[in-house]
Amino acid sequence: MEPMTRPQAIIEFCLAPLKLDPQSEATQEAMRRMEHVLKTYQAKIAQPVPVDFSKMPSLVINEAAFGYE
Template sequence: MSQIFDRPKEIIDYCLKPLNLPKEDATYQEVYRRLEHVIKTYQVQMMKAKAPVAVDFSQMRTITINEDAHGHD
């Protein structure tokens, strides 16, 4: 089933879901804040260019990050 995400909150929630972090976690909140800023900035630029683009995030492959293997960067 294909889902279309067109709001920053929907996009961010979908992207962060595999990490299974508590939403109260300070790191989660910082990543959420940064992603929201990037998405909103990107949306503003697309509106200025009058070139909206639909992206189907549900077809993206899930990536598991092993922070222990990368020194908790």
């Protein structure tokens, strides 16, 4: 996987497992807010920040501790 720098691509990749309705107002507002955060951060450091999800460590969730859903 190539590192991502476009805020929209990063957000879409992160939200994909949730299978949100892209047409819902709540989803569009959440995406708009996250895009604003990423663009503001990138502007403050004066360059796009590449995000490489292939280097992200796996998370193990202890379902027994949090309840099975």
